[in-house]
Amino acid sequence: MPLADIEQTFMQCLITPYNDADMFMSKLVVAGSLSSEKQLSIYRSNINGAHESVLAQIYPACKTILGEGYFNQLCLLYRIQFPSKHANLNKYGKHFSVFIKDFIEKHNELQAFEYLPDLVLLEWNWHAIYYSCNDLPFDFSLLANVAEDQQQKLVFHLSNTVSLQCSCYPVLAIWESNRPELNNKQLKSKQTFEMPDEEIHFCIFRDNYEVSLKELPATQFEVLQAIKAGQTLGELSDRFGGDLQPTLNYYIQLGWINSFSVDEMSNVR
């Protein structure tokens, strides 16, 4: 059997663990005390363990809420549906929120966990921001050089170290109550939480290596969302009026807005 076929069938046995592996196992020989079935099962088990471990590190609150056994079952199903396609393990698990949402929709017994996709997305954003690119501070001297007739076309950019999220569930309270690193003595997974009257808005950001979370007023969140969507300064002014200037000043100072571009002139970093 050519090397290519061996590698491909081996990988298929690993990423689709329920499929028939007889063809691949016929290419193995008994070694020491290990039968061909045992040989393959060791690799399947190792890979499950490695992927479970990565997802457990990224999604500790989700694991606390679901319990280890259920969480690990979901990890296996996720791995089958979304096999890793990147050498960097830090990028594995990005679609867990989408996967959980789909899974809950298909399983009526999980309706009480309908907040979970938002919580999982929060945990992913936290993880991604920890590893995201460093950004330079806003360059005010470049801003001063923008011609007056170009100012309305100016587009601000959010820092790579900032991630915006909103939810109609009390995910911040649920998250705080189920983070093992903060509550390792008394986890509160059975606690009940009141639904918020309105959608909650928050930002996950990194400052001096530390990742933090900040709840935002609705208007400020909308300004930042509009900036993220690429709206020009003119469009922002029309939409937010007098609320815009203080919001821009504040988030430029914080470093959440860290660059801008306007037609050919750009200081995007």
Add this chain to the structure above:
Amino acid sequence: MLVQQKQKAPGPISGTGIGLRSSHVGEILMNQPDIPWLELLADNHMAAGGLIPAQLAAVCEIYPVTFHSVGLSLGSIDPLDFEYLGKLKKLMRQHHVAWLSEHLCFTSVDGFHSHDLLPMPYSPESLQHMAQRITHVQDFLGERILVENVSSYMKFAESEMDEAEFIAALVEQADCDLLIDVNNIYVNHLNLGIEPVRYIEQLPFERVREVHLAGYEQKDGFVLDAHNNPVSDPVWDLYSQLIQHMPNVPVLIEWDNDIPPLSRLMEEAHKADVIKQQSTQGISYAIS
């Protein structure tokens, strides 16, 4: 504070070093313990920004450092990942990393990544394929890499040579160097029945630039190269035999799971030094 005042200039890789894991980085930077060199898992330090790259820079200011990677997939039939290689090369140049080691295995195929070290058949086709890939990697990096023998739980009918023969032929064809993991030899002895002493005797000692020591875990019907235990007595014995052939080769203690305090790893490193000294002075080592 992330970085302490630089206390000493990084020197050459010699003596017994320690595989640095994230749980010890703070202590390493704060106390700068007397460890001759550190090996870092390159894949864990390829973050785009934040604390990880800053820690890497700080560690490399103080200690001589080597890189150990798991993502090159040297045996894969997929094209080499030059984006990954480019990042590795940049980090190595930036931080004066002494060398890069990788594993004799594949980790990805058809774009799928297993994140585990998957063995290959020891066939002429595998040999030619892997030698060619190592050559490309070395050409790209502009230096030799070290290839490590892996612990394996699988034996292919396609294999036409044993692992030691394969390795000897590979370093010849690829003109690469070797990292010999003594625990992996012993794990393969227990699981696959390879003869460890004969294995060691077949190695091209002049190509070995690094030796790894680690602990395994007894599982149901096999042993797992789990790096979660002290080095076992039989592995110390094998190490004692191996090191007689190459007394100046740097040695590394690896401990990746259930990681103990740094002081425990330093004790293990000290034991490796003592055994090396006794073995190379013709004094037989009695297992305690």
